[in-house]
Amino acid sequence: MANSSQASLPERIVAAVRSVVGSGPVALHEPRFGGNEWAYVKECLDSTFVSSVGKFVDRFEADLAAYTGAKHAVAVVNGTAALHVALLLAGVESGDEVLVPALSFVATANSVTYCGAIPHFIDSEESTLGVDAAALRHYLSSITELSGGYCINRATGRVIRAVVPMHAFGHPANIEAMLSVARDFQLVLVEDAAESLGSTINGRHTGTFGLMGTLSFNGNKTITTAGGGAIITNDANLAKRAKHLTTTAKVAHRWEYFHDEIGFNYRLPNINAALGCAQLEQLPAFLESKRRLYEGYKIAFDRIAETRLMSEPAGCRSNYWLQVLLLDATAAFERDAILSATNDTGLMTRPAWALMHRLPPFKSSPKMALPVAESLERRLINLPSSAFLDPTGML
């Protein structure tokens, strides 16, 4: 019945999801602890090195660097903290503007404000869900001027210091085009790769193209440390500075407590890093299963003409962190009915984040025209995406 042409779009979507994930309640994204998590956490407890001293933080940083191909990784308490410190190290100062996508989790914009700077919202492109480099170039050409090596917003007089492309739902943004824009407009590029661990562009890991990249290991991410994040970079000095700033800027000494600048208590505890080490060992298997889940959804949704399942951009491998279903413009009015129907039957789905420029704290922030982000907001639905939903049952 739900597959018949008489069925409503919400009914057909519920049936399509059910055909892939089976019956019963299904969360949007849950972790799976099937590896060495317990062994490593127990090792922490037995050693009593649960906190900031301990070998798992060092190992997690080394493992992250090896996995992503970045020369350095600095583990921190969450992805927001990673962004905050990366922006400070990018030179973002009070009163600057920083270009961030309107279509992102609130951390991208909040971290700009933690530096005393102002987020300046930019549009996305439908092909990647990431920022639209061509539209941004056109926009910056019309509103900025270069002066003394700085990109100045002519309307506000403020320096536009940096741009933070975000790899939305794990799909790589067009980072090469963004690097070109950043170069031409004297912007520092920091990659918000919170959602894209395991996603690559021409074989190179997301987060390693900009001056720095930031990762998140929140409970809903592809791998989790319960709460956690990291800064990755190829610059040894920035990595050293990141470690210093995230550990209260304490100067190393046998017993003295001397801090040479304003720092932050952003250390990742050892016990959380232990979880991360065990999770990272399983990342390749998680990625394979998430890809098979995508393939299962792809078959199911190819039969529903009003929808399109987001596929990885050309030349890219996506981690398929959260599966993205896009409604045709003519079906956008059914978005909330679909969200209700799926959630009512225990299939957890959600729309895109409310766009940043609509949030009360950012209503007066500068922004470019955001037609694509606004269209995606009306049409985007995230489907249940846990790796263990792999319909081939391999995880």
Added chain:
Amino acid sequence: MANSSQASLPERIVAAVRSVVGSGPVALHEPRFGGNEWAYVKECLDSTFVSSVGKFVDRFEADLAAYTGAKHAVAVVNGTAALHVALLLAGVESGDEVLVPALSFVATANSVTYCGAIPHFIDSEESTLGVDAAALRHYLSSITELSGGYCINRATGRVIRAVVPMHAFGHPANIEAMLSVARDFQLVLVEDAAESLGSTINGRHTGTFGLMGTLSFNGNKTITTAGGGAIITNDANLAKRAKHLTTTAKVAHRWEYFHDEIGFNYRLPNINAALGCAQLEQLPAFLESKRRLYEGYKIAFDRIAETRLMSEPAGCRSNYWLQVLLLDATAAFERDAILSATNDTGLMTRPAWALMHRLPPFKSSPKMALPVAESLERRLINLPSSAFLDPTGML
């Protein structure tokens, strides 16, 4: 030999510590996981609720409220985050001044700067190691004026918004006298109780006297969540606001991601809260053992005329988080030799924190005369303080 009068002061101090803690290397403060830590952490892993969703956060908050007698507790990622948000909720705004002890861990001053405010350093008293209320009253009388209900620093023209007494090393500050000063000078009082879980004043828990109090469960604290902290308060609205601000200010909704103000990613993960629940069950035993360790040190150091072991202030129960040895003024010149001798032989000791007004980021901050803090800085040594060092072997 080390007990003979011919032995040097460093030698006699090493021998005194060794007489209490025995031979072998001894850390300054290590946790002990002898309770339900494994069971609760494993329950988290088995349920997969390791992150922000899960029952241990709720339980830890309820247990903390019950233990401290505060009506509400909000668990956060560390004590620094707790202070930051407590100060924001106290109304601290950019350009304000906040009175904080020069003798404190750097988090007390840093959290003021995170609000865009300026720390204003105040002196301590030797009897409690906390801020000196009488000296502060005298100082404020001479440098401030009340105008429109605000306390104005006449020299800077800035509002002095709040005062943050800190219960140093677990010894309660003279909070009643500080409340009187705060009332008379229109200051909000926030208690930094990061070090004083288990410490009471006339039977009432530290951190429950001010508008809010903040706790820390860092790895070196009396109980630990690896990294963690909490805000405690009797004000239901402040507790609700604290929860909102520390969870990205997301408005509750079935699927929408809408944030109504600038918030923070300061949630304590469930797995860390699980550790906290198990640790809190053991707190009474830890406190008893730390008291017996104090009694052991007291006997040993009563024999060394140049030293005095810090005892709990009158009317107070201290948690004896870090044992404090004070050198006589005439012996202060031996501080670094004592630190070397103890650390060289594997007994981890440390001096007080470098006073805040000496740190580069705070060199231009306003301050009162700090004779007592400066004297304590020259004379204070923390001794190994882990609960399991209890010389009666009861832990």
